Amino acid sequence: MAEITIKDIAKQCGVGISTVSRAINNHPDINPETKKMILEEIEKAGFIPNNSARNLKRTDAKCIAVLVKGITNPFFSNMIQIIEEETQRNRYALVLRHVEAQEDEIDVALELEKEKRLRGIVFLGGRFEHSEEKLRKLNVPFIFSTIGVNVPDQMNKVEFSNIAVDDRLESKRMTEYLLSLGHRRIALITERSDLPIGRLRTEGFRRAFHERGITVPEELICYVQEDIDHYSMENGYLTAKKLLESGQEVTAIYAVADSLAIGACRAVHEAGKRIPEDISVAGYDGIEMGEYYNPKLTTIKQPVEEIAKKTIRLLLDVIAKRKEHQQIVFPAQLVERESTGPC
DSSP states (O other): OOOOOHHHHHHHHTSOHHHHHHHHTTOSSSOHHHHHHHHHHHHHHTOOOTTOHHHHHHOOOOEEEEEEESTTSTHHHHHHHHHHHHHHHTTOEEEEEEEOTTSOHHHHHHHHHHHSOEEEEEEESSOOOOOHHHHTTOOSOEEEESSOSOOOGGGGGSOOEEEEEOHHHHHHHHHHHHHHTTOOSEEEEEOOTTSHHHHHHHHHHHHHHHHTTOOOOGGGEEEOOSSSOTTOHHHHHHHHHHHHHTTOOOSEEEESSHHHHHHHHHHHHHTTOOTTTTOEEEOSBOOHHHHHSSSOOBEEEOOHHHHHHHHHHHHHHHHTTSSOOOEEEEOOEEEOOTTOOOO
């Protein structure tokens, strides 16, 4: 949802931007009825003028920020839509902010707090390995959603919610499934190990091999390129293309996101290989595109709708002091489709 601006308020009220500015700043040179209309529209829209603490007192904005890391990942599209619907239904405004891969989401959130009158924050994607001192700087309730369940012990002193599936466990399940099909030369497309999603899903991958007493093919663990979005189909394509051109024997590719897996499928086709006859491909997330891709993508399906609804409803309950913060783990589902087969 786009951020409300002073131009939007002016257009909605049928007045000029300067008139809106005079109303905001309590200028005497404005018709009282016009001023009243503008202030009512500002309150309804949840618009907060920047750099004006005096005006913050005048408006009772109810605003929630959603910070998304990996916004090109289609997995987040449905979540954002559900969160937006729930915030609007509860008469809250929504500020949506894309966080770049190299940005620290807490720094971005702290900056937003200076600009907006936030009531709460949702972090989608990203990481939770932030210092207790830094997290305490956030003055509103916040929830980490779809980031993982490996919450550090030292974070127990900080009040926040975390909602996700068990990425390590579900990744292990997918790897076990591929191993059960006879695959041993399984390539993993993941992100660097200091990011939680990539690390947890990579740990699950390794654990499946270890528990079966099979050597992990470390040379087939491929990290996405850092200079483009980590979860883009382009990154999956380029990473898989580099792997296939290396000459390494590969019978299956498991990518830690469906978007990466779909990109990898293109690289497999371009290499003259068939899916799944020559190389099986599997993903993680359960995005809608995977069901309509040809061949249909085998995946770990996260309960997107349930996670999104629980995230925003819990945040609203915490804001209203109806509930305490919670740590919630949802189960995922392994969905076997056309892109995987026996080795």
